[in-house]
Structure formats: structure tokens, C-alpha cells
Amino acid sequence: MIKFNCEGAGRPDISTLTEAIEALKTLKSKSGEGAEFTGWMELPGDYPKTEEYKAVKEVAAEIREKAQVLIVIGIGGSYLGARAAIEMLKSSRHNQEPGNPQVYFLGNGLDAFDIYQVLRLCEDKSVYVNVISKSGTTLEPALGFRIIREYMYSRYSAEECKQRIIATTDKAKGVLKGLADEVGYRTFVVPDDIGGRYSVLTPVGLLPMAAAGIDIDKVMDAAAKAQAEYSRESSDNPALLYAAVRETGYRRGKTVEIQSYPGESMRFMAEWWKQLYGESEGKGRKGIFPASCQITADLHSLGQFIQDGEPIIQESMVRFEEPAAKLEVKATEANEDGLNYVAGKDMNQVLLAAQKGTMEAHIAGGVPVMEIVLERPDEATFGEMVLFYEIACGISCYMQKVNPFNQPGVEDYKKNMFRLLGKK
Numbered sequence: 408m409i410k411f412n413c414e415g416a417g418r419p420d421i422s423t424l425t426e427a428i429e430a431l432k433t434l435k436s437k438s439g440e441g442a443e444f445t446g447w448m449e450l451p452g453d454y455p456k457t458e459e460y461k462a463v464k465e466v467a468a469e470i471r472e473k474a475q476v477l478i479v480i481g482i483g484g485s486y487l488g489a490r491a492a493i494e495m496l497k498s499s500r501h502n503q504e505p506g507n508p509q510v511y512f513l514g515n516g517l518d519a520f521d522i523y524q525v526l527r528l529c530e531d532k533s534v535y536v537n538v539i540s541k542s543g544t545t546l547e548p549a550l551g552f553r554i555i556r557e558y559m560y561s562r563y564s565a566e567e568c569k570q571r572i573i574a575t576t577d578k579a580k581g582v583l584k585g586l587a588d589e590v591g592y593r594t595f596v597v598p599d600d601i602g603g604r605y606s607v608l609t610p611v612g613l614l615p616m617a618a619a620g621i622d623i624d625k626v627m628d629a630a631a632k633a634q635a636e637y638s639r640e641s642s643d644n645p646a647l648l649y650a651a652v653r654e655t656g657y658r659r660g661k662t663v664e665i666q667s668y669p670g671e672s673m674r675f676m677a678e679w680w681k682q683l684y685g686e687s688e689g690k691g692r693k694g695i696f697p698a699s700c701q702i703t704a705d706l707h708s709l710g711q712f713i714q715d716g717e718p719i720i721q722e723s724m725v726r727f728e729e730p731a732a733k734l735e736v737k738a739t740e741a742n743e744d745g746l747n748y749v750a751g752k753d754m755n756q757v758l759l760a761a762q763k764g765t766m767e768a769h770i771a772g773g774v775p776v777m778e779i780v781l782e783r784p785d786e787a788t789f790g791e792m793v794l795f796y797e798i799a800c801g802i803s804c805y806m807q808k809v810n811p812f813n814q815p816g817v818e819d820y821k822k823n824m825f826r827l828l829g830k831k
């Protein structure tokens with residue numbers, strides 16, 4: 408289970424802790440704003456018992472057997488969770504690994520060069536597509552799907568495309584659902600009571616994860632246990648404590664939370680967290696701005712600001728107790744680079760020293776630092792992290808008296824973009 412350490416930030420105020428417990432009660436009793444979108448809380452226990460879950464695993468096995476490339480089309484909550492899991496568990500270089508289908512994420516922007524590159528990489532390879540959009544109307548994935556559809560039909564017969572294109576969308580409404588039904592693509596459902604950024608443990612995230620070779624049974628099993636653990640109305644519940652400590656920081660002017668993470672394979676986990684917290688909390692001119700910092704790459708860019716800039720930052724530092732790989736630094740006879748002082752140490756000891764050193768420095772610089780200590784980068788930890796962050800997010804939002812499950816602010820750029828594109 409996740410360990411939460413708040414020594415570097417200080418214990419939360421008693422009143423904030425009491426508020427956090429009340430907010431958790433509101434979340435669990437489904438009596439707060441947006442409660443109709445809290446289906447994700449029961450999901451880990453219930454969903455694996457369904458026929459659809461079985462079908463997700465069957466289709467994933469088919470993709471693993473028949474595809475060399477899986478193109479996953481989706482944006483925001485419709486792609487970040489799957490990408491986070493795949494990179495955390497299979498590394499950011501998973502596409503170079505033989506034996507697994509390569510997984511490319513498209514439709515999460517409007518970058519023609521990126522689409523062009525992915526299509527080039529698909530040449531002579533067997534391609535499957537999973538298009539994911541709950542609303543079925545979001546422009547970026549819809550446009551991406553139009554382009555990829557054209558590509559698929561240029562390579563495969565209509566009958567084959569029906570087999571190779573899988574849509575994950577609403578059970579009844581939206582353009583994507585209509586299109587899928589008309590053509591006869593296989594479909595998976597994004598449940599009505601689960602919004603995009605809370606949907607990673609539905610087919611939205613599970614199908615690409617399983618297709619990439621992740622054991623989703625282990626993810627769901629750990630998530631179910633985490634759901635029970637992080638729902639406890641007690642001050643030693645790490646999710647509740649995390650929500651209370653960051654809220655205490657916020658009330659003291661720490662309006663930015665930087666999640667610092669231990670390397671490239673955790674980058675998309677931080678991106679998933681940023682989207683979850685940014686879209687859930689940032690409302691009514693309130694909220695903690697979520698940012699991220701890779702240890703140590705970003706210490707050579709953001710590090711200066713965190714240490715010495717405007718004092719608005721609190722930090723949550725993510726680290727593993729057990730690494731995914733070990734690599735010992737060897738001594739050299741001549742010590743030509745002067746690095747023999749690290750010889751005999753594992754790279755992870757060096758990383759740990761960097762993390763602890765950073766933590767000490769930031770605390771000395773007035774940044775409250777929380778620690779999120781994870782066991783190891785495996786399926787169970789991923790499942791635990793999802794529930795940990797989702798429950799803490801619900802608590803945080805209810806403490807700030809905002810609806811955790813809507814995103815009214817996202818519509819404004821869309822309206823302007825549609826006007827500029829001449830949409831009627």
C-alpha cells in the first residue's frame with residue numbers, strides 16, 4: 408500500500424482534517440455535487456465480474472496476437488490513464504520492445520507531423536485501432552479518427568476494418584456510437600456514471616493496457632483493496648491525509664502543487680494526475696494548480712524556481728521503495744572522471760540521494776514537501792495509485808466546495824475554435 412509521509416510539510420490543521428473527513432463522508436454517501444458521476448468508486452470490485460470485462464480481455468488477446476501496432480485515439484481522460492499505465496509498467500520505450508504490439512497515442516492534439524510519423528511507422532505492419540471518446544463528439548479524436556479511418560480503409564477491406572477498429576464510447580449517444588453501429592465496429596461502453604478523467608479502470612484504459620501486455624486482473628484486484636483502504640474515515644488514511652495536508656498548504660498561500668517524480672517512465676502518471684486535479688479542482692476562481700517536475704531532469708530547469716522563486720509552491724514527491732531495474736556503478740582504476748566515490752553503489756541509491764537532497768533543499772527553501780512512497784512499479788501499485796489519487800481528489804474538491812466531476816471551463820476554447828473554423 409502507498410505510504411504518505413508529511414514530515415516535510417507538517418501535519419494538517421485539526422480543523423482541515425475534520426473537514427477532510429466530512430468531505431470523504433460526502434463522497435462516499437454520494438450526497439455532494441456531481442454525485443451521479445461517482446461510479447468509479449464501486450468499479451474495481453464490480454467490473455471484473457461482468458461479461459464486458461471478459462470481452463475486454465478477449466479483444467486485447469486478439470490484438471496481441473494479430474496486431475503489430477495499436478493506434479489509440481483519444482484525448483484527456485480518454486487516453487492519459489492508459490498511457491500512464493503503459494509507460495509506468497512497460498517503460499517509456501515500450502514501443503522498442505519486441506513481442507508486444509507497439510502502441511501509439513493519437514487524437515490528443517492537432518499535430519499533423521505526429522500523425523504523419525505514426526502512419527509512416529505503420530507501413531507494412533498489421534494495425535488495429537481503438538478510438539475512445541465518451542461524448543463521441545470531441546474534435547481532436549474525431550478528426551484523428553477520420554484521418555486514421557481513411558488510412559485503414561486504404562489498407563484493408565471494409566470487412567477487415569470492422570474487425571480491426573474498436574470503439575469505446577457512450578452506450579447510446581454521440582456521433583462515434585452512431586458511426587460504430589452503422590458500420591458494425593465492435594464497441595465498449597464508458598459507463599454513464601463515470602466521467603473521462605475517472606475512467607481509467609473502465610474499457611477506456613483497460614483495453615489498451617491489456618493489449619500492451621499489462622495484467623489487468625492484478626490492477627483491478629489492487630484497486631479494489633485500495634478502494635476499501637482509502638475510504639476509511641480515519642486520520643491515518645493516507646489519501647485523506649494527503650488531501651488535508653495539501654489543503655492546509657493551499658490555505659497558507661501554497662497555490663501550486665508540484666508533483667516530482669523519479670524518472671521518465673512516471674512522466675505520464677504525473678500527466679494523468681495533473682489532468683485529474685486540474686479539471687476537477689480549478690473552478691470558481693479556486694484550486695491548487697497542478698504541475699510536475701522530473702527528478703532530476705527538471706531540477707536543471709524548474710529547480711531554481713521551486714527553491715528560490717515566488718513562494719507559492721508545495722510539493723508531493725513520488726518515490727519507489729523497490730526499483731524496476733538495478734544498475735551498479737563500477738569503479739575504474741584511473742578514476743579518470745573522478746566518479747569513484749559512487750562506485751559500488753546502485754543507480755537507485757544515487758537517485759534516492761538526489762531525491763532526499765532535493766527534499767531537504769526545498770524544505771529549507773520554504774517549500775512544504777509531502778512524500779508519496781510506492782512499493783514498486785507494478786500492476787498492484789498502479790491500481791492503488793488510481794484509487795488513492797481519485798479519492799483524495801474527490802475529498803479536496805468537496806473541501807473547496809467545487810464539483811469534482813464537471814469541467815465547464817473547457818468549453819470556452821472549443822466555442823472560439825469552432826467559430827474560427829466556421830462550424831454552424
Ligand code: PA5
Binds near residue numbers: 540548603604605
Ligand atoms: O475528464 C474529462 O472528462 C475530459 O478530460 C475528457 O476525458 C476529454 O475531454 C475527452 O472527452 P471525450 O472522451 O468525450 O472525447
